[in-house]
Amino acid sequence: MKERKYLTLDPMGLTQRERHGYLLSAVAPRPIAFASTIDKEGRVNLSPFSFFNVFSSNPPIMVFSPSRKGTDNSTKDTHHNVLDVPEVVINIVNYPIVEQMSLSSTAYEQGVNEFVKSGLTEIPSDIVAPPRVAESPVAFECKVDDVISLGDQGGAGNLVICRVVKMHIDTAVLNEDQRIDTQKMDLVARMGGMWYTKASGATLFEIPKPLRAKGIGVDALPEHARMSNILTGNDLGRLGNISTFPDDSALAIAKEKLSAEPKVDDTLVHLQVHTMLQEGKTEEALALLFAYTD
């Protein structure tokens, strides 16, 4: 690994604004819970929260966090609503509704319905009282099991523990097996500052992960490969994920390939291994590395 320099910080030595900035720019991208709730009078509220994730599938539990405002320590309508009426719909946000979602985060007065302000469509839920967003690719009707306060100062989160009791999935995002097709979801996520990211098209990639077999590990690779300036961390990770060492016939083929080269050295081998990995020839690349090292 190349030598690196670090800026090392004590989080409580920073201002709330600085701390917020570092935390949110580093812990990203974050999915967005577009939460619909109602108050005691039954008035509807819709607001986005990127302090959000799924934490359990049995029981199905999601958590999001409406924080105390860093500027004036006030609490949010969504927070009051889930304490008064412990039900919420977590609507998933994708690219076609990202601007309307952003608009809905405006601090409108209590009782203002952000479905109306953002021009999104309310549909009644099956089990819970808050309506869901018709345009969302997936909506989760939830009962709120608990609300856990993390502090009483500006910036303190309030964990809303949500148990999913119904799921609604737009059939347009399903494949033939009735499973969600990640490419069709066209999801967006929140980064630091005003940045968002799209999770679709060329930004998506797959990493083959053997479910049962264990990878040999980067530590099992020859030292010249681990110290290479050509092979990247991703190259090493991909090679270390292979579960078996190359057999004799793979090594023989690789040796023959090397013997056809006029001059064989670390640079040539690493460049070839890097190219093979780019082409998806993972086992062949590992064989070349070990054939050269032999």
Ligand SMILES: Cc1cc2nc3c(=O)[nH]c(=O)nc-3n(C[C@H](O)[C@H](O)[C@H](O)COP(=O)(O)O)c2cc1C
């Ligand atoms: C994409 C996005 C993500 C947000 N995430 C959070 C969050 O995780 N926690 C939070 O307190 N506010 C978050 N906000 C700000 C709230 O949406 C905003 O304060 C909103 O006015 C709260 O509405 P409410 O008072 O009706 O609940 C986010 C805003 C946007 C646009």
